[in-house]
Amino acid sequence: MNNYTFREMMTIAAAREIMDGDIVFCGTGISMLAAMAAKHISAPHSVIFFETGAIDSLLEEVPLAVGDSRVMFWTSVNGGLADSFATMQNRFTGKHVVGILGAAQIDKYGNLNSTAIGDYFRPDVRFSGSGGACDVASFVNRTIIFMQQEERKFVNKLDYLTSPGYLDGPDGRKKAGLPEGGPSAVITNMAVMHFDEKTKEMYLKGYYPGITPQEVLDNMQFKVDISRAEEMSAPSEEELGILRERCDPQRLILG
């Protein structure tokens, strides 16, 4: 068996969710790395783009923020925020965009909190806020969400709903007036979850080698269906090689 970290497994698991031809909206950190890995491994025609306005960045070096000059080098177009969000709200191009997001809390419908824990006005912990996350989650067809598998993060009720998933269920987005779409996968340090087509509730799709479905359940407040879950394959030598040597040789994100 290969030696790899859960962080590497998460990155590869997310990369496997990206399809060839997707336009991939990336945030900071591990999401950039997943998009870079997908492009090198299984989705050579995917396009990486950033809310800051950079389209199809070469990413010779890993950026440490979406405003990093590294996203501006060798792009198709360097624009601005107005262009990039319009690309996602646009009814033709938006359908091809997959967004990668992260958050402090998630609920069973894939709604996200990246704003505050505790009382909104006087929070126990304040986070960065939406940035472009709410916009992406509102507009695009599919989102992939990175989370740490912890009980305090997979919650029955969010302290603040920053970015919309399926809101309160199958008709949630329609009732609110949002475009169709919504979360497609949640990638954690233990497992991958998808959303049921009918109920729009999260279910366990796959768990990493060495992890049991029960361990996943033990690390969330709400229960998910585990009957469809299968053990996932470990990252291959090729996947790991590309991730380590071509995507993050300085281990700035992989740690």
Added chain:
Amino acid sequence: MEITQDKIMSLKEAIKRFVTDGCHISFGGFTLNRNPMAAVYEIIRQGIKNLHLYAHSNGQAVDELIGAGCVDRIEIAYGGTGRFAPTCICFKRAIQEGSLQFEDYSNYHMTLRFLAGAMGVPFLPTRSSLGTDIIEKWGFSKDVREKDPRIPNEKLKVIDNPFGTWADTPKVVLLPAINTDVTIIHVQKADIQGTLRIKGLTFADVEQAKSAKHLIVTCEDLVEKMELRDDPDQNQIPFFNVDALVHMPNGAYPTACFRYYDYDPVYLNEYREYAKSDELFKEYLDKFVFGVEDHKGLIELVGEDRIRKIKADPRTGYASNLERR
């Protein structure tokens, strides 16, 4: 807006003339890139307080101003500087302690608000944020909103699409325009008349610049008129939008300026430590802001060696292979 006057001046004079206690202000750049930091430090040195700040994801500039106690109210989408501070530290502490009034929006919301201000319309619509707490929870009190004529009485509004089901859109969110008293941006090139050229991503600088009553610009290179008129397709902002023009090499330091220099990881890592408490932050300000005469003084304090390390590689526009841990 200023057409006729000579607008080239020192940073001290520009800040003194256009940035006043309690003014409504925004800064260009994004997280750790092209923040007008020289201007931010000069605002702190001049002791200007009670600012009402509008930000999309302005990172470093916003955090330092909050830490220095210059900001009363903020309307913001994202307070973070990427890996150096996933949540800006002074921003986080101020909200947790209840010392900063805040209103949350998304990045597209803030961009549209600046664009509406630039266009001269009262609002612009989007489909973003329907069903979320950004719509439900309002940070500023009714009293604050009603007392300040520079902000509308509502954070935002949700309405049915007035064109029925046109464009398959049942509802839209209306975002109120922003018109700042002053906006400050840092650009790569300006000519002596004030025409501006930004290299790399423009972020929302153009919308911010054009939504302002007064615009202060700091620039890396101040050039003759002919130089920017040779290739005008590369210019974004015409001279008449500019009120004050300041030649300020390294004016975005410690944030990056594409094609000129990178962010300084050493500075940003040190900053993160200093920002952890009010006492340490006072030490930081005493050393790096009040301890120097001006931005040139800061660059000298940091030293040639570090400035050389972050110099942009002409091929990539950033400092290739820079140690960034």
